[in-house]
Amino acid sequence: MVALTEKTKKRLTMQTVEIAPQTTAIRSLDWDRDRFDIEFGLQNGTTYNSFLIRGEQTALVDTSHEKFRQLFLDTLKGLINPADIHYLIISHTEPDHSGLVKDFLQLAPDVTVVGSKVAIQFLENLVHRPFKRRIVKNGDRLDLGNGHELEFVIAPNLHWPDTIFTFDHKTQTLFTCDAFGMHYCSDSTFDEDLKTIEADFEYYYECLMAPNARSVLSALKRMAELDKINIIATGHGPLLQHNVDELTGRYRTWSQTQAKAETSIGLFYVSDYGYSDRLAQAVATGITKTGVGVEMVDLRGGLDLQELRELVGRCAGIVVGIPPASGAAHIQAAISTILGSVNEKQAVGIFESGGGDDEPIDPFLSQFRNLGLTPAFPGIRIKQTPTENTYKQCEEAGTDIGQLVTRDRSIKQMKSLGADLDKALGRISGGLYIITAKKGDVSSAMLASWVSQASFKPLGISIAVAKDRAIESLMQVGDKFVLNVLEEGNYQKLMKHFLKRFAPGADRFEGVRTQPAENGAPILADALAYMECEVISRMDGGDHWIVYSSVYAGRVSKPDALTAVHHRKVGNHY
Ligand SMILES: Cc1cc2nc3c(=O)[nH]c(=O)nc-3n(C[C@H](O)[C@H](O)[C@H](O)COP(=O)(O)O)c2cc1C
The missing domain is CATH 3.60.15.10 (Ribonuclease Z/Hydroxyacylglutathione hydrolase-like)
Structure with a gap:
């Protein structure tokens, strides 16, 4: 024992x-x-x-x-x-x-x-x-x-x-x-x-x-x-x-x-003392990570339908937690108002509330689709008691809809760098790494090249993690993760795998050989080296968190191999 x-x-x-x-x-x-x-x-x-x-x-x-x-x-x-x-x-x-x-x-x-x-x-x-x-x-x-x-x-x-x-x-x-x-x-x-x-x-x-x-x-x-x-x-x-x-x-x-955010998403749900609130909150967290404002509305509270109409009208996207099929008349009225106020420029996402009495998800999503809205993520079905993975799935779905409604703006911002500066910045190069993390039952991973040793004493590294990365929520102060170093000439497969677009909640390690580190995070079997790290602090770097971490264990599997290096042409991409 x-x-x-x-x-x-x-x-x-x-x-x-x-x-x-x-x-x-x-x-x-x-x-x-x-x-x-x-x-x-x-x-x-x-x-x-x-x-x-x-x-x-x-x-x-x-x-x-x-x-x-x-x-x-x-x-x-x-x-x-x-x-x-x-x-x-x-x-x-x-x-x-x-x-x-x-x-x-x-x-x-x-x-x-x-x-x-x-x-x-x-x-x-x-x-x-x-x-x-x-x-x-x-x-x-x-x-x-x-x-x-x-x-x-x-x-x-x-x-x-x-x-x-x-x-x-x-x-x-x-x-x-x-x-x-x-x-x-x-x-x-x-x-x-x-x-x-x-x-x-x-x-x-x-x-x-x-x-x-x-x-x-x-x-x-x-x-x-x-x-x-x-x-x-x-x-x-x-x-x-x-x-x-x-x-x-x-x-x-x-x-x-937050309130000044140029773009916002309306999140409508029916609070029930339990899962539905947490699921809605997880979606909201995911949206917030993208810098998009969220307006959360509990359809159970005394709602003014005119205000609801205006709110839906000014949103770039809407997310609806499916109300109970047996919901009260005022909830049904609110849903009809939402359906009557949406427009075809909006993105939409649906999640089940998990009460067992939900409206069926497909017809509900079809109604929005028929009105011309773009689905931002597959409808989230809750068949059992939600787990940490379900909440992570909701968070990632929130991030997906946030990214979808700001896609055009993000592309425009990237193009607006001066050409000379852009090329000069592009001369900064880095290695290629896969960060892996596990917290409770939830795991995640991402490819990174903005990684650097940052201190000798204590031994520390810095990693720039975009604020809307899925792995970001597993890299809070005190969290532990593994930095896997990719090998020159032997990184394409891993790089390609981890750059795939994963659906919300998808298992990012499917088909990848791993073994758990002491701290629980997966070590990639094909990595050249790995280090176990713990997040010490995070600095706000605009669209990225600069995550400073201590390194307390590590090993090289191929002593003669070199680290994969990533050379860039321009500074407005990784
Ligand atoms: C060469 C290369 C280097 C990258 N380096 C970083 C990085 O240092 N920090 C970061 O946040 N994202 C970086 N990315 C982006 C992420 O790897 C990738 O887009 C991300 O995993 C997908 O987002 P998600 O994990 O939130 O779904 C890099 C991408 C490429 C192609």
């Missing part, structure tokens, strides 16, 4: 901290959360944060993930008798924050649940029992007494349709749940060390918030109307206190860039 090391042992712990007068953070620390959702890519665990505010009356903001059932409820009982809590504020109904609502209602049957209209509807389906409720709108207030006057801010799509923020005027704390969060587990309650958390903060934004950039900007506008915010009490990771202006500023800058 293998002994559990500190790293592989699953650890769940609790932390309670007074973060402001009469305000306690109850943090569920999930040190080794499995990577499943895309936004957990950096693998630093996560936390689920809940808060207790005690005025003359008491409110609990959110609960925790159901895996913390015992720990969370025991901790809460150590602080207060749950039956004495007057309000349970639901920032949104995603199970990692609302997983214990049902248990909590058993302990506090008289509590009034406070949430947006959509949240309360979702909750009814979740808890299957009557409960007291108060539906809040933007600007509504709830006075707990003793100065704790709460004001609610409607923040739809951050990142669930039913999201609200809660601002306590006494402590100037804004409770934002998913927004401004990050998956980062540490004992630090606050964000004192920006350097250690900023990569996770940005990665989380990219995955969850970038596809809703316009909604982020609307929420920031509403936040600006509040008094000065001292603390942003997020639902995941450290709370923001030391860098509130800096980090909200970053959200603003990133979202403005």
Whole structure:
């Protein structure tokens, strides 16, 4: 039997901290959360944060993930008798924050649940029992007494349709749940060390918030109307206190860039507490990688059909998560509106939601095809519980549609280099390499020549990876990969194989001889040498990430052979 090391042992712990007068953070620390959702890519665990505010009356903001059932409820009982809590504020109904609502209602049957209209509807389906409720709108207030006057801010799509923020005027704390969060587990309650958390903060934004950039900007506008915010009490990771202006500023800058994207794709789906949200999110991540804006729309929320028509009209492409065949009338109306507003210049992609009750995919895609739209990827069928590979397939499909709608622009940009400069740049040459990576069950590979040794101590290399490469999501900080060196005179076969256009989710190693490296990534049997590497940092190089990695193991299989060299004529191609 293998002994559990500190790293592989699953650890769940609790932390309670007074973060402001009469305000306690109850943090569920999930040190080794499995990577499943895309936004957990950096693998630093996560936390689920809940808060207790005690005025003359008491409110609990959110609960925790159901895996913390015992720990969370025991901790809460150590602080207060749950039956004495007057309000349970639901920032949104995603199970990692609302997983214990049902248990909590058993302990506090008289509590009034406070949430947006959509949240309360979702909750009814979740808890299957009557409960007291108060539906809040933007600007509504709830006075707990003793100065704790709460004001609610409607923040739809951050990142669930039913999201609200809660601002306590006494402590100037804004409770934002998913927004401004990050998956980062540490004992630090606050964000004192920006350097250690900023990569996770940005990665989380990219995955969850970038596809809703316009909604982020609307929420920031509403936040600006509040008094000065001292603390942003997020639902995941450290709370923001030391860098509130800096980090909200970053959200603003990133979202403005996204919202200004010349081209955007509308992504329509029906959220269902599960797969369909994650699948849609994976597609959105893939689109975002291409620099194309995404407008995500949950067809379940109260939609204005005229707005929907306008949105569809201004998009270069649309992606639809097939709604349930038994969907409500307003969902069917939304789908008819989409079908009635598309035009033949648009690209289209379809994915099944995985609920087992989906409309058949082919007739649905045919309807779009008959209207003249160009399919950007084969319809994604979900026959079993989605796996990491399914999400990767969705991400790659998103990238395909993003690349399709920007193809003409990319070609034009490539042609616009001055001829002399282009030729001069073309004199920079490199070797030929295949990068291979494996993370969980997902693997990928790409041919690269922009590879260079970058440091002696530590031993390090740099690789320029285009932001829309499939392998990019497996080359995050902390990820491990293999650099395979191709051999002069013996590289054509491998080069040709890896330059093929792979369909989303395709196995890139089919027909290629490999063996796993210590770090799990495939070593190509026909490579001249290989090195095992770990990503240390990534620098933003415009359309590429400059990925700096340490090299910690390696071997040459043919000591006398030389590395394949790639000579170019021009600088605007590899
Ligand atoms: C000679 C050559 C060198 C390349 N070098 C790089 C590179 O250094 N970085 C990069 O991002 N792509 C590079 N590419 C492009 C990718 O290998 C290839 O187009 C890519 O694998 C396909 O995109 P995908 O993996 O996202 O499907 C190169 C292509 C060629 C033909």
